[in-house]
Amino acid sequence: MKKVTLLATMALAATAANAQYTCNPETSEVLEQGKVTTVWAGILDGTSVNDFKAQGAEIIDCFENGTNINWYIWPDTGDSFVPGDGSYPGVGMHFDGYMSLNVGSIGWSGAGMSVGAPGVNTTAWNDETHVHMAYMSNGTVAPMIGMVFADGADMGSMPAKFSLGTSFENTPVIGPTSTDDWQGIDVTFATLKKLFPSFDYKAVTNWQGNFFSVLAGAVTGQNVSLDAVYMYNLGEGTGVDNLTAEAAWTVTAATINVNGSNGIELFNLAGQMVKSTEGCTLGLSNLNPGVYVARSGNTTRKVVVK
Numbered sequence: 503m504k505k506v507t508l509l510a511t512m513a514l515a516a517t518a519a520n521a522q523y524t525c526n527p528e529t530s531e532v533l534e535q536g537k538v539t540t541v542w543a544g545i546l547d548g549t550s551v552n553d554f555k556a557q558g559a560e561i562i563d564c565f566e567n568g569t570n571i572n573w574y575i576w577p578d579t580g581d582s583f584v585p586g587d588g589s590y591p592g593v594g595m596h597f598d599g600y601m602s603l604n605v606g607s608i609g610w611s612g613a614g615m616s617v618g619a620p621g622v623n624t625t626a627w628n629d630e631t632h633v634h635m636a637y638m639s640n641g642t643v644a645p646m647i648g649m650v651f652a653d654g655a656d657m658g659s660m661p662a663k664f665s666l667g668t669s670f671e672n673t674p675v676i677g678p679t680s681t682d683d684w685q686g687i688d689v690t691f692a693t694l695k696k697l698f699p700s701f702d703y704k705a706v707t708n709w710q711g712n713f714f715s716v717l718a719g720a721v722t723g724q725n726v727s728l729d730a731v732y733m734y735n736l737g738e739g740t741g742v743d744n745l746t747a748e749a750a751w752t753v754t755a756a757t758i759n760v761n762g763s764n765g766i767e768l769f770n771l772a773g774q775m776v777k778s779t780e781g782c783t784l785g786l787s788n789l790n791p792g793v794y795v796a797r798s799g800n801t802t803r804k805v806v807v808k
Contacts, residue, residue, distance in 0.1 A: 522795050522802045523676040523693070524773055527636035527686025527730045528594045529553050537737035540626045544615050544713050545731040547592060547599035559734075562622055564713045570618040571713075575611075583611040583718070583726075586641060592729045593636045593684050600729040602640060605718050614650070614715030621708035628705065629692035632734050635714075637666060637687075639680040641725035644718050646670045647680060651694070651733075652703045654711025661712070662694035662701040670717055674698060678773035684729065751803050753796075758784045758805060760798040768805070769795045 525531060529550040532538060538559040543551060551561055566573045575582045586602030593600070605611045633651050648670030653661035666687070667679035674697045677687050695701050718726050752759040759782060760766055766784040768777040771793060777784060784796070786807055794805045 522797075522804075523687050523689045524678070525634075525686040525688040527634070527684055527688075529730070530594075531686075532634065532688075532734065533557060535736055538734050539737045540735045542622065542624070542713070542733040545599055545601055545728055547594070547596040547729070549596055550594065550599075550730070554734075564615060564617060564622055564732075566615060570620065572616055572618070573613065574616050574712075575613045582606050582608060583613045586725045586727065588727075590638075590640045590727075593686075600727065602725065602727040603716070603718070604641065605644070605720075605722055605724040605726075607722055610720055611718045612715060614653075614712040616712050617710050619708070619710060621706075621710040622713075623707050624703070624709040625705050625707055626735055627691070627703050627733075628735070629690065629695070630735065631691045631703075632688055632736075633662070633691070633694065634688050634730060634732050634734060635686070635728065636684045636730040637677075637680055638682060638684045638727045639725040640682060640727055642721065642723045643680055643682075644721075644724040644726050645679055646718075647726055648673060648717035650712065650715040650717070652701075652709075652711070652713070653715060654704060654709055657704060657706070657710060658702070659704040659709065659711055660700050660702040662691070662698050662703075664689075664694070664697060680726070686730070751798075751801075753803065753805055755808065756786055758786065758796050758803075760801075764799070766796055766798045769797065771795070 538554055538557055540560045541554050542562045542564050544564045555561060564571060583603040584606045586604040588600060588602040591597060646668040647666040649664055651662045652659055663673045665673045665675045666677040669675050691703060714731055716726055718724055758766055765780045767775050768784060769775050789807045791807050796803050796805050
């Protein structure tokens with residue numbers, strides 16, 4: 503197996519896990535947002551690929567193909583990541599297109615999907631492009647997972663970096679610690695720019711570099727499993743109009759009201775749901791003071807309880 507050396511990671515201030523970026527990782531949830539126009543697929547099962555195609559989406563292959571797109575393990579010496587148990591069902595109960603990795607005996611690991619010449623077409627990348635992924639641990643849980651997207655430094659494409667669980671090398675935490683269930687992350691390029699300001703993607707016809715990379719902690723045997731790793735664009739007029747949605751929210755010291763909603767969920771910054779309602783008003787009494795994230799449908803809002 504080919505091996506490469508990981509580029510140095512930029513250190514940024516860590517943030518608490520934010521439920522705003524978590525999602526149900528199944529393809530149906532993405533399709534329900536509206537017309538998906540383009541998908542850059544890194545790890546994705548065949549059924550999901552066909553579901554996107556059936557809606558008319560263009561699929562840009564970023565799958566390992568043994569020629570210009572390869573899965574790399576680093577560092578160059580010793581056992582880094584080794585194959586994990588991939589017999590569990592993947593996202594949506596599929597059994598193809600899912601990767602399981604265990605930390606090897608050297609106790610530090612990195613791996614990534616690298617795109618070489620002639621590259622892939624990223625001319626449709628823009629600030630509203632979404633990064634989507636699913637993760638779990640089907641053995642010993644990895645308390646910290648570092649993710650790197652669009653790392654094409656040789657062509658001036660500076661990556662976005664974030665952590666799942668505990669902060670990995672001080673990158674922002676946007677998802678909870680892995681468990682034995684699939685968890686999803688969905689976040690736009692615009693948001694990643696705010697979280698990791700050096701992120702500078704390149705919309706070009708021949709993008710090359712690490713489409714995505716994963717980094718793990720220092721305990722031999724920790725498992726990181728990845729599925730549904732892709733980027734996608736929605737057509738104009740679909741998705742959530744956050745400016746319009748914001749006007750429907752009314753937050754007071756005692757309640758959250760979302761006009762016309764069919765339910766509100768409230769999460770702490772560890773991604774745990776602490777309260778919910780099937781109506782349009784949620785009371786805030788009996789909650790510990792602190793910062794929470796409220797979700798109603800596809801819209802979210804930060805809530806401070808004093």
